[in-house]
Amino acid sequence: RKEVEQDPGPFNVPEGATVAFNCTYSNSASQSFFWYRQDCRKEPKLLMSVYSSGNEDGRFTAQLNRASQYISLLIRDSKLSDSATYLCVVNNNDMRFGAGTRLTVKP
């Protein structure tokens, strides 16, 4: 089993749609969690950290379920500019990246 698993997608959604990504992790001792965004042929950039109580940043909501060992990212009112690959990252002693979920938002 991979340490961090994501559905690779692609997710193709129309503008304005709500889309959700899940990510599962295998190490129950993992302590911190993040979502990074990576545009095509660009470097990853931090989108948001994921806190135990869940957190929201504008149209983005991240949640953590420690019991089931998964984190989620919800994007509301999708914009064309949200098109990217979303990387789930789990940190225990080092950062472990998922392979990413590709999102395409279409007009």
Place this chain on the structure above:
Amino acid sequence: EAGVAQSPRYKIIEKRQSVAFWCNPISGHATLYWYQQILGQGPKLLIQFQNNGVVDDSQLPKDRFSAERLKGVDSTLKIQPAKLEDSAVYLCASSLGWGKGETQYFGPGTRLLVL
């Protein structure tokens, strides 16, 4: 504030040749990371430095890969000799500290193609 700088941006070499990549982290960042990102995969940590000391190099193929950060600032990653499967983007990242919640800032990467 200047970001993480990397050079070269692109490199094409033949297998069994050697190659070196350079990274200059954000000023004042104590921790520096090298990642390998193969097409279609997420970045994989190769090595992590804290100042000029190695914190984690468990996933570095030490028979062919080496890295150093002699003065605790910029760093070089070397591959000698290169194999076809080393074709990837090599990303350098830095963070202010070394806690598990630290935000890592990535450079633009070096795209390596081994023929």
